Amino acid sequence: MAAKKTTGSLLREKKEYKMTDQTINRIRQFVKDRDWGQYHSPANLAKSISIEANELLECFLLEIA
Numbered sequence: 001m002a003a004k005k006t007t008g009s010l011l012r013e014k015k016e017y018k019m020t021d022q023t024i025n026r027i028r029q030f031v032k033d034r035d036w037g038q039y040h041s042p043a044n045l046a047k048s049i050s051i052e053a054n055e056l057l058e059c060f061l062l063e064i065a
Contacts, residue, residue, distance in 0.1 A: 031037065
């Protein structure tokens with residue numbers, strides 16, 4: 001039987017994934033410093049999402065075949 005997690009351990013796990021305002025601002029500054037905004041048009045983002053999703057689907061296609 002698996003060990004039961006206590007409420008305290010669940011709260012610690014959730015806290016690890018929480019992004020702070022400081023982290024978000026550092027990421028925004030990182031992007032700004034490299035002028036990556038020029039690549040973030042809606043069309044480019046949609047194309048990138050589609051490409052990545054298709055790469056994931058390829059893994060499932062190979063499992064079925």
